[in-house]
Amino acid sequence: MKNPVKIQHKYTFIILIGLLMPFFSVAQNKSNSFRVVPLGVLGGIDESNLSAYMLAAKGSNNYICLDAGTLHYGLQKAVDNKVFSLPAEKVLKQYIKGYFISHAHLDHIAGLIINAPDDSTKNIYGLQSTLETIKTHYFTWASWANFANQGEAPALKKYHYTALVPGNETAIENTDLKVQVFPLSHSNLTSTAFLVRSNNAYILYLGDTGADEIEKSSNFQNMWQAVAPLVKSKQLKAIMIEVSFPDEQPDKTLFGHLTPHWLMVELDKLAALTGVDAIKGLNVVVTHLKPPAVSISKIKTQLKVANKLQLNLIYPQQGKALNF
Numbered sequence: 001m002k003n004p005v006k007i008q009h010k011y012t013f014i015i016l017i018g019l020l021m022p023f024f025s026v027a028q029n030k031s032n033s034f035r036v037v038p039l040g041v042l043g044g045i046d047e048s049n050l051s052a053y054m055l056a057a058k059g060s061n062n063y064i065c066l067d068a069g070t071l072h073y074g075l076q077k078a079v080d081n082k083v084f085s086l087p088a089e090k091v092l093k094q095y096i097k098g099y100f101i102s103h104a105h106l107d108h109i110a111g112l113i114i115n116a117p118d119d120s121t122k123n124i125y126g127l128q129s130t131l132e133t134i135k136t137h138y139f140t141w142a143s144w145a146n147f148a149n150q151g152e153a154p155a156l157k158k159y160h161y162t163a164l165v166p167g168n169e170t171a172i173e174n175t176d177l178k179v180q181v182f183p184l185s186h187s188n189l190t191s192t193a194f195l196v197r198s199n200n201a202y203i204l205y206l207g208d209t210g211a212d213e214i215e216k217s218s219n220f221q222n223m224w225q226a227v228a229p230l231v232k233s234k235q236l237k238a239i240m241i242e243v244s245f246p247d248e249q250p251d252k253t254l255f256g257h258l259t260p261h262w263l264m265v266e267l268d269k270l271a272a273l274t275g276v277d278a279i280k281g282l283n284v285v286v287t288h289l290k291p292p293a294v295s296i297s298k299i300k301t302q303l304k305v306a307n308k309l310q311l312n313l314i315y316p317q318q319g320k321a322l323n324f
C-alpha cells in the first residue's frame with residue numbers, strides 16, 4: 001500500500017516547483033544571451049574604425065559579423081584586450097561564420113573586401129539588392145578579385161551570396177542563430193535591419209537609416225510593429241541603432257541618417273506600441289557616430305537630455321566585448 005504521507009510530500013513538492021517557476025524564468029531572462037565584439041563603431045572618415053560587430057550566442061565562438069567596415073584593426077584591438085585567445089588572423093578565419101551586410105556603402109563593407117585574400121570560405125548574407133551591388137561593383141576583376149561564387153568569371157567561390165527575404169526566418173549556417181530581415185530607408189538605398197535570435201532571446205541590429213518622416217517611408221513603423229511584442233516580453237536584449245549627426249544637422253542634409261531628435265521620435269513610436277514601462281531600461285547601443293570629435297560629444301550630450309524613456313544608452317568601444 002502507498003504511504004499517504006509520501007504522496008502528500010510529492011504533491012507539495014510539485015506545487016512548490018509550480019510556484020517557483022516564474023522566479024526561475026525571470027532569473028533566466030536576466031542572464032546574458034549574446035556576446036557582441038565591436039570591431040568598428042563609427043560612421044564617416046576614420047577607416048580604422050568603421051561599422052562591424054561580431055555577435056555570438058553567449059559561450060559560443062560561432063560568430064556572425066554585422067556589417068564589415070573595419071575587420072583587421074578591430075580584431076587586433078580585441079586580441080590585445082584579451083577578448084579572444086587566438087591571433088586576429090585565426091579569429092577572422094575560424095570564428096566569423098558569415099557576414100551580414102546592411103547595405104553596400106564602403107564604410108560597411110571595406111573590411112570584408114580588403115581581408116578577403118586571407119579569409120576562409122563563408123556566406124555573405126543580405127537583401128538581394130545589396131548582394132547585387134557587391135557583385136557588380138566590388139567583387140569584380142576591375143576593382144579587386146572576384147572572391148564570390150557569382151558575378152564575373154572566373155569566380156573564386158570563397159564567399160557564397162545568400163539572399164535574405166523579409167518575412168522569413170533563416171537559420172544561419174555553422175551557428176545556432178537565426179535571422180529575420182527588415183528593409184530600412186537610407187536615402188537612395190534600401191538598407192537592412194537584422195533581428196537575430198538565439199533560442200528565445202533576440203537582438204536587433206540596424207544598418208544606416210533615416211526616420212520615416214524624413215524618408216517618406218513606413219519601414220520603421222513596420223519593424224516596430226514586429227518587435228514590440230519582444231520588448232514587452234523582455235526577449236529583445238538590445239537594439240543597435242545609428243545616430244550619425246548631432247541635432248544641428250539640417251534635415252535636408254541628413255543623407256538618410258538619424259540625429260538624437262529623430263532617434264527619439266522613432267523610439268517614442270516603439271514606446272507607443274509597448275507602453276513606457278516595458279521599454280524603460282532597454283539596452284540601446286548607439287552606433288555610427290560620425291566624426292569630428294566635437295560632433296560625437298554633442299550627440300552624447302543631446303541623447304542624454306532627450307532620454308525621457310529612460311533607455312540604457314550604450315556607446316560601444318572598438319575591441320571591447322559587450323554582453324546582453
Ligand SMILES: Nc1ncnc2c1ncn2[C@@H]1O[C@@H]2COP(=O)(O)O[C@H]2[C@H]1O
Pocket residue numbers: 043044105107208255
Ligand atoms: N548629396 C550628397 N552630398 C554630399 N555628401 C553626400 C551626399 N549623399 C551622401 N553623401 C555622403 O556620402 C556618405 C556615404 O556614407 P554615409 O551614408 O554614412 O554618409 C554619406 C554622406 O556623408
